[in-house]
Amino acid sequence: MFFASDNSGSVPQQVLESLARANEGYAMGYGGDALSQQVTDKIRTLFEAPEAAVHLVPTGTAANVLSLACLCPPYATVFCSPVAHIHEDECNAPEFFTGGAKLTLVGDADRMSPEALRAAIENEETRGVHGPKRGPVSITQVTERGNVYSMDELRALTAVARDYGLPVHLDGARFSNAAVKLGVTPAEMSWKIGVDICVFGGTKNGLMGVEAVVIFDADKAAEFEYRRKRGALLFSKHRYLAAQMDAYLTDNLWHDLASRANARCDQALQGLKGAGVTVLNDTHANMIFFEMPRAAHRAVQEAGAVYHLWGSPEGPDNEAVMGRLVFDWSLEPEAVSAFVAAVRAAV
Amino acid sequence: MFFASDNSGSVPQQVLESLARANEGYAMGYGGDALSQQVTDKIRTLFEAPEAAVHLVPTGTAANVLSLACLCPPYATVFCSPVAHIHEDECNAPEFFTGGAKLTLVGDADRMSPEALRAAIENEETRGVHGPKRGPVSITQVTERGNVYSMDELRALTAVARDYGLPVHLDGARFSNAAVKLGVTPAEMSWKIGVDICVFGGTKNGLMGVEAVVIFDADKAAEFEYRRKRGALLFSKHRYLAAQMDAYLTDNLWHDLASRANARCDQALQGLKGAGVTVLNDTHANMIFFEMPRAAHRAVQEAGAVYHLWGSPEGPDNEAVMGRLVFDWSLEPEAVSAFVAAVRAAV
Amino acid sequence: MFFASDNSGSVPQQVLESLARANEGYAMGYGGDALSQQVTDKIRTLFEAPEAAVHLVPTGTAANVLSLACLCPPYATVFCSPVAHIHEDECNAPEFFTGGAKLTLVGDADRMSPEALRAAIENEETRGVHGPKRGPVSITQVTERGNVYSMDELRALTAVARDYGLPVHLDGARFSNAAVKLGVTPAEMSWKIGVDICVFGGTKNGLMGVEAVVIFDADKAAEFEYRRKRGALLFSKHRYLAAQMDAYLTDNLWHDLASRANARCDQALQGLKGAGVTVLNDTHANMIFFEMPRAAHRAVQEAGAVYHLWGSPEGPDNEAVMGRLVFDWSLEPEAVSAFVAAVRAAV
Amino acid sequence: MFFASDNSGSVPQQVLESLARANEGYAMGYGGDALSQQVTDKIRTLFEAPEAAVHLVPTGTAANVLSLACLCPPYATVFCSPVAHIHEDECNAPEFFTGGAKLTLVGDADRMSPEALRAAIENEETRGVHGPKRGPVSITQVTERGNVYSMDELRALTAVARDYGLPVHLDGARFSNAAVKLGVTPAEMSWKIGVDICVFGGTKNGLMGVEAVVIFDADKAAEFEYRRKRGALLFSKHRYLAAQMDAYLTDNLWHDLASRANARCDQALQGLKGAGVTVLNDTHANMIFFEMPRAAHRAVQEAGAVYHLWGSPEGPDNEAVMGRLVFDWSLEPEAVSAFVAAVRAAV
Structure with a gap:
């Protein structure tokens, strides 16, 4: 993840x-x-x-x-x-x-x-x-x-x-x-x-x-x-x-690698639909910027997800925090699925 | 070579x-x-x-x-x-x-x-x-x-x-x-x-x-x-x-590679002794700067040796030209021997 | 002016x-x-x-x-x-x-x-x-x-x-x-x-x-x-x-020159009070930034006043334009008076 | 001087x-x-x-x-x-x-x-x-x-x-x-x-x-x-x-000023002929580079001449030192004459 x-x-x-x-x-x-x-x-x-x-x-x-x-x-x-x-x-x-x-x-x-x-x-x-x-x-x-x-x-x-x-x-x-x-x-x-x-x-x-x-x-x-x-x-x-x-x-190969990365991004977007996560960017290649409650963020990180957070992990539980997901060519579909599951469990 | x-x-x-x-x-x-x-x-x-x-x-x-x-x-x-x-x-x-x-x-x-x-x-x-x-x-x-x-x-x-x-x-x-x-x-x-x-x-x-x-x-x-x-x-x-x-x-490894390169240089120095080549640098690690007659230079190059020449390959045969030999770790002893032989044949 | x-x-x-x-x-x-x-x-x-x-x-x-x-x-x-x-x-x-x-x-x-x-x-x-x-x-x-x-x-x-x-x-x-x-x-x-x-x-x-x-x-x-x-x-x-x-x-001299310049600025501020000009800066030394209707600006310039205008002199008459007045030590009080009079006539 | x-x-x-x-x-x-x-x-x-x-x-x-x-x-x-x-x-x-x-x-x-x-x-x-x-x-x-x-x-x-x-x-x-x-x-x-x-x-x-x-x-x-x-x-x-x-x-004026400066330089060159001073530059506009014995240099400076010295004023008396004379437009002919006289007295 x-x-x-x-x-x-x-x-x-x-x-x-x-x-x-x-x-x-x-x-x-x-x-x-x-x-x-x-x-x-x-x-x-x-x-x-x-x-x-x-x-x-x-x-x-x-x-x-x-x-x-x-x-x-x-x-x-x-x-x-x-x-x-x-x-x-x-x-x-x-x-x-x-x-x-x-x-x-x-x-x-x-x-x-x-x-x-x-x-x-x-x-x-x-x-x-x-x-x-x-x-x-x-x-x-x-x-x-x-x-x-x-x-x-x-x-x-x-x-x-x-x-x-x-x-x-x-x-x-x-x-x-x-x-x-x-x-x-x-x-x-x-x-x-x-x-x-x-x-x-x-x-x-x-x-x-x-x-x-x-x-x-x-x-x-x-x-x-x-x-x-x-x-x-x-x-x-x-x-x-x-x-x-x-x-x-x-x-x-350049096209193939990018296609794989973009596919993982699409997979995540699909998975996150209705999961209580606000996606901030409107077109996508291999990145998702999103907001979710800080408490959910903490839970997802504890589940093992690694991503970049804008702002602090410390603060009110209900406050929305912004994160960035970057999908690279080598990412396994299973990692994306696990992430989606973790989010759904947390939000 | x-x-x-x-x-x-x-x-x-x-x-x-x-x-x-x-x-x-x-x-x-x-x-x-x-x-x-x-x-x-x-x-x-x-x-x-x-x-x-x-x-x-x-x-x-x-x-x-x-x-x-x-x-x-x-x-x-x-x-x-x-x-x-x-x-x-x-x-x-x-x-x-x-x-x-x-x-x-x-x-x-x-x-x-x-x-x-x-x-x-x-x-x-x-x-x-x-x-x-x-x-x-x-x-x-x-x-x-x-x-x-x-x-x-x-x-x-x-x-x-x-x-x-x-x-x-x-x-x-x-x-x-x-x-x-x-x-x-x-x-x-x-x-x-x-x-x-x-x-x-x-x-x-x-x-x-x-x-x-x-x-x-x-x-x-x-x-x-x-x-x-x-x-x-x-x-x-x-x-x-x-x-x-x-x-x-x-x-x-750093020491081993440098030792190999230096050894090839020493091998060449030994081989060139008395071969009519003037060595210009007085201490050596993995480089030799030398002078030899232009005609000899041409012959050695025709024999397949690749090195850097200061000045032009064109000019009077007897005029001395300056060259540089660099020995890297991957050089085979046979290449050095072949070079020495080519020089001896040419000078 | x-x-x-x-x-x-x-x-x-x-x-x-x-x-x-x-x-x-x-x-x-x-x-x-x-x-x-x-x-x-x-x-x-x-x-x-x-x-x-x-x-x-x-x-x-x-x-x-x-x-x-x-x-x-x-x-x-x-x-x-x-x-x-x-x-x-x-x-x-x-x-x-x-x-x-x-x-x-x-x-x-x-x-x-x-x-x-x-x-x-x-x-x-x-x-x-x-x-x-x-x-x-x-x-x-x-x-x-x-x-x-x-x-x-x-x-x-x-x-x-x-x-x-x-x-x-x-x-x-x-x-x-x-x-x-x-x-x-x-x-x-x-x-x-x-x-x-x-x-x-x-x-x-x-x-x-x-x-x-x-x-x-x-x-x-x-x-x-x-x-x-x-x-x-x-x-x-x-x-x-x-x-x-x-x-x-x-x-x-430095203090005297600055005092003179600032005094001319004060003179202008006093004169412009109630003249239909909006002064934009709230504290003053030797500059006034102001707005007045474009038509008034044109009239004042025709009367001989020289100052810097932000934006174009061309455009709707009633639109406000922004100008800058800078007062230097050498300015005569009469020039300021003349400017104030020109503004009052124009607005 | x-x-x-x-x-x-x-x-x-x-x-x-x-x-x-x-x-x-x-x-x-x-x-x-x-x-x-x-x-x-x-x-x-x-x-x-x-x-x-x-x-x-x-x-x-x-x-x-x-x-x-x-x-x-x-x-x-x-x-x-x-x-x-x-x-x-x-x-x-x-x-x-x-x-x-x-x-x-x-x-x-x-x-x-x-x-x-x-x-x-x-x-x-x-x-x-x-x-x-x-x-x-x-x-x-x-x-x-x-x-x-x-x-x-x-x-x-x-x-x-x-x-x-x-x-x-x-x-x-x-x-x-x-x-x-x-x-x-x-x-x-x-x-x-x-x-x-x-x-x-x-x-x-x-x-x-x-x-x-x-x-x-x-x-x-x-x-x-x-x-x-x-x-x-x-x-x-x-x-x-x-x-x-x-x-x-x-x-x-540019031409006039430069002519004056050059004339003073010429005056000095004439005056220094045969005075035991070696002039180092061979063409001249408004500068003279010269050598004279260090002892003479000291005497000339004591007489009031100001010029730039390359090297030290301290050292053997007979050793030659190098100096530079620059002639500017405002120099009086009398200053040049006085300098020449000081040199002739010193060497």
């Missing part, structure tokens, strides 16, 4: 096997090996973008902040959700890698609305050089509160960015979960709707630590490479990043 | 097995898992430093520049060799992570002499705030030109740093090779002679991509953690870094 | 005379001249802080961001009002000079409340290294919306900072106007209530371009000097900064 | 008068005033560059580092003399403003030779992303050791930059002294020979603190303005910078 994070589960056997296969003989470093090149080609094919630059990095933060650094000069501002990972969970890494750019928080909701985005953009560059220049729009799909933007919602946001000539970054740490949920292809959820740099996440979906940054604007490709190196993020033994990603791309 | 780099060989079977063992069930992220804690303890034991802070990072550049950022304010300068990796091979990463500190190049030799170090330090802070403040001394052991500082040489350098109250960083990407060569313990080659932050390298000695940063000054420990996170260098699935390092620390 | 800004009026004759007096013969550069030392001593006396470090810089932004850089590591966050000058009007200079720190906006009002400050501080450092570390509290006195914190309000804010061990920066671009309004001494409005670094503004109160940064924590003094130099903000011909500040400190 | 620096003399009466004239009534801030616009136009005319962007800043360091920041991405390197002001006397300001770029020191002489420049450029970008990308060439005219590049020498350097497509920055803190010496126009010594951004210095040549940055590549103009603001270097009361520069441009 482990729902604390999708960075806590094991990796599938295919990844270990791919690492073992890649561990043969000598290979040129820093991405100069054959496997790294093959992976680049496979991602270009997957994204239907034969000219795209593709770079692998070991963390999601790295993927995001190197992308933003290519899109945002230090005297500009990034438009993002107030709960975006880049704002709340990267310890000023975007500010660091951009050389001191600002983040402008759009609206007060998890999902940015096109209206709020337009208002936030309009509010900048009204004071000449006194405020920052307008910079990129950063969209998180799946959002940090577990929602999936619809394709129409995404198109509405990128349309606003386009109105102002601003580039678009997609934080796709859970790209696969969203694509599965929406039933769209990687190309459809990226360059076809106006995304300039897309993070195709692997770590939260079953890899040890690899994200692919797919850059559709070839002008940014060389800059990205310099920034990755000076960011201490270029692997010398690059084949071990490539090997993980190669497994991910083989037989649509 | 692959001598191009120690970042090109495979990793030992123990590392793959350790990854597989660590890949069981759920584990808390970001270093909160049990294995990560065990590895910290093992490194403290190895370094005889029960209070040391220990942090794992995925690249050697990361280990160096996060360390320097903790030791060097942005208005100071780092004292290092003119061929130091931090100066020549990290694409301004030290300048980036320190927020714009400078590197002051000490003397004109691979190995810094205490006299040159003293002169370089004396030359700074003579102009008040017009020049940078004196910052840390960075020592590379094994050096970038394949030399191993003796313990006396190291002590002489750290004594100069101490005279000026400057902290000492040890770039130990090849720490193990040096320790094996000198027959000293990790403690003897670090805090016992005045090193404040030591990089205990794993990547060049058989791991996929893990370095341990050992911080003997506990005041810097918290700062390091914030800097690692905002540097996009904190692994969420930290257990896979820990697993590699755990294998490295088990049954003295 | 010029009320657009207090950076637009002339400087008093005493400043020109002081510059002329300082322009005799040779003087050592970079603050090594006698006049610069005298000015330091005078400010220490004025602030009753004989140990304080005092540094002159040419702009208010410089004074703020160098101060914050001394108080805030790059992985921390500054707590400030959502309309603080450092957030809205310095084009990412705080982010730049701190090396990438973040600004956390406190509450949604011009004046921070202690409750909102406490809540904002509590919200940070709840996520370990994932969010920024708590950094300094920055208070603007007079605020950007023309309000003056009472001494009790200031003490309540610094008490919250002290509870968390956080340093306090006072943006005193209009320090003199506030001190005059409250009838307090510089010491009372700075270190005596827990301010660690105080900006004693001169530019908005009659100087060409000089601010004094008064650092009560001597440990930060040397760092400030290095940061000023590498910030390209150390004047070589420092005597011309010192000469302006010397005039400012002589015969309490 | 004051020869310590050209930042120590007084400013001419015209500058004070211009400040007084500008001190009338209200003026829009941040360069929006009429005088600031007039100054821009006058500089465009002076440089025969009607499209150039012109920006005023208060310090020479500011002028240099903002220029370099526009020309050099953080992952690149600036090519400059090993004694360049940007390397030796700006406390890491170039590293700070560029966001962490490196400086590559060209050759070992004060004046860069085209051969040394070419060699330095060739040496970078040979290691892919491991070393920095090639960035701008920075030329200091007059050099820090008092030499004036000939027009041919300048053209040879800019030709090398052009061969590699690298932009050229001219540190013209003593631009006027050099132009007077060479008898060339500002246009001839800047864009006509391939300079992209030229610093037209005022501070060392009689202003209180103003430098004009002349940007011939209009694409960089907007970026400069943002960088200046976030660098805390945009004056609100900009008219007082403009007033100084306006005086400087009126009746060729």
Whole structure:
């Protein structure tokens, strides 16, 4: 009954096997090996973008902040959700890698609305050089509160960015979960709707630590490479990043893993219906945000469920507390069933 | 006959097995898992430093520049060799992570002499705030030109740093090779002679991509953690870094791997005696820098040897060219023998 | 009828005379001249802080961001009002000079409340290294919306900072106007209530371009000097900064100038009573924020009044628009009278 | 007998008068005033560059580092003399403003030779992303050791930059002294020979603190303005910078002041002939670097001469010590005569 994070589960056997296969003989470093090149080609094919630059990095933060650094000069501002990972969970890494750019928080909701985005953009560059220049729009799909933007919602946001000539970054740490949920292809959820740099996440979906940054604007490709190196993020033994990603791309493993995670989420949603739990997010991929009485929370935890709680476990029994369930690929259906049963017993 | 780099060989079977063992069930992220804690303890034991802070990072550049950022304010300068990796091979990463500190190049030799170090330090802070403040001394052991500082040489350098109250960083990407060569313990080659932050390298000695940063000054420990996170260098699935390092620390694997690499280097040195090749570095761990006539170089390469050449393969036959041989743990004795034979045939 | 800004009026004759007096013969550069030392001593006396470090810089932004850089590591966050000058009007200079720190906006009002400050501080450092570390509290006195914190309000804010061990920066671009309004001494409005670094503004109160940064924590003094130099903000011909500040400190010119400005503001407030104008700020030093119908605004502007308008001059006649009146020392009472008359005629 | 620096003399009466004239009534801030616009136009005319962007800043360091920041991405390197002001006397300001770029020191002489420049450029970008990308060439005219590049020498350097497509920055803190010496126009010594951004210095040549940055590549103009603001270097009361520069441009004051300074230098050179003093720089504008016996140095200082000494005044009497004489516009011929007499008496 482990729902604390999708960075806590094991990796599938295919990844270990791919690492073992890649561990043969000598290979040129820093991405100069054959496997790294093959992976680049496979991602270009997957994204239907034969000219795209593709770079692998070991963390999601790295993927995001190197992308933003290519899109945002230090005297500009990034438009993002107030709960975006880049704002709340990267310890000023975007500010660091951009050389001191600002983040402008759009609206007060998890999902940015096109209206709020337009208002936030309009509010900048009204004071000449006194405020920052307008910079990129950063969209998180799946959002940090577990929602999936619809394709129409995404198109509405990128349309606003386009109105102002601003580039678009997609934080796709859970790209696969969203694509599965929406039933769209990687190309459809990226360059076809106006995304300039897309993070195709692997770590939260079953890899040890690899994200692919797919850059559709070839002008940014060389800059990205310099920034990755000076960011201490270029692997010398690059084949071990490539090997993980190669497994991910083989037989649509990325799609399969995300489908499994999303299925566990659906199972839980079904199970929780009528169980006295309020589900807070309205669309779902592999996360559920919920409220239930604190006493029930305590009982569920005592039954062995592990998940993240917003706020304190101590306090009045009847007060509602907010929790987050994250479903990863490796979760067993039995664990979900047990959790549902525990909730039903507790509420 | 692959001598191009120690970042090109495979990793030992123990590392793959350790990854597989660590890949069981759920584990808390970001270093909160049990294995990560065990590895910290093992490194403290190895370094005889029960209070040391220990942090794992995925690249050697990361280990160096996060360390320097903790030791060097942005208005100071780092004292290092003119061929130091931090100066020549990290694409301004030290300048980036320190927020714009400078590197002051000490003397004109691979190995810094205490006299040159003293002169370089004396030359700074003579102009008040017009020049940078004196910052840390960075020592590379094994050096970038394949030399191993003796313990006396190291002590002489750290004594100069101490005279000026400057902290000492040890770039130990090849720490193990040096320790094996000198027959000293990790403690003897670090805090016992005045090193404040030591990089205990794993990547060049058989791991996929893990370095341990050992911080003997506990005041810097918290700062390091914030800097690692905002540097996009904190692994969420930290257990896979820990697993590699755990294998490295088990049954003295680190020592065994370095011994193998050094032995291949010794084998080559013996074989090249009297072969018409000038060896340029005077002490050795796992690298040989050499000169031989260009024609011989071409012949050896045609025989299948792969190594790094300084300068061009094109030019007068008799002109001496400089090459670098790097011996990694996975190299077979037969490859060395074949190389020696090829050289003898060519010169 | 010029009320657009207090950076637009002339400087008093005493400043020109002081510059002329300082322009005799040779003087050592970079603050090594006698006049610069005298000015330091005078400010220490004025602030009753004989140990304080005092540094002159040419702009208010410089004074703020160098101060914050001394108080805030790059992985921390500054707590400030959502309309603080450092957030809205310095084009990412705080982010730049701190090396990438973040600004956390406190509450949604011009004046921070202690409750909102406490809540904002509590919200940070709840996520370990994932969010920024708590950094300094920055208070603007007079605020950007023309309000003056009472001494009790200031003490309540610094008490919250002290509870968390956080340093306090006072943006005193209009320090003199506030001190005059409250009838307090510089010491009372700075270190005596827990301010660690105080900006004693001169530019908005009659100087060409000089601010004094008064650092009560001597440990930060040397760092400030290095940061000023590498910030390209150390004047070589420092005597011309010192000469302006010397005039400012002589015969309490600073107090006299601020009194004049505040008196013009009071005059306007009296005149506008019952004139159909809504005054938005509730305490006043030298600024009035107001609303009046757009048609009246147009009429007043046609009569020759110059001031800053939030929003557009175009739109429905009856709609209220917001304007800002800033009163500087050089304003004639007749100009204020004329403005009041124009408003009364227009509304 | 004051020869310590050209930042120590007084400013001419015209500058004070211009400040007084500008001190009338209200003026829009941040360069929006009429005088600031007039100054821009006058500089465009002076440089025969009607499209150039012109920006005023208060310090020479500011002028240099903002220029370099526009020309050099953080992952690149600036090519400059090993004694360049940007390397030796700006406390890491170039590293700070560029966001962490490196400086590559060209050759070992004060004046860069085209051969040394070419060699330095060739040496970078040979290691892919491991070393920095090639960035701008920075030329200091007059050099820090008092030499004036000939027009041919300048053209040879800019030709090398052009061969590699690298932009050229001219540190013209003593631009006027050099132009007077060479008898060339500002246009001839800047864009006509391939300079992209030229610093037209005022501070060392009689202003209180103003430098004009002349940007011939209009694409960089907007970026400069943002960088200046976030660098805390945009004056609100900009008219007082403009007033100084306006005086400087009126009746060729800049040329007149530099001519006076250079004439004093010539006078000293004539006087020192055969006086037992070794002059070290071979071309001259307003500086002399010299060697004389330490005993003579002491006697000259006792006679009242003030200048900068490299090395210690203590030591063997007969040992040669190096000194620097800087001649500023305000120096009286009698002071030079007295100095020469003191030297002749002492040696």
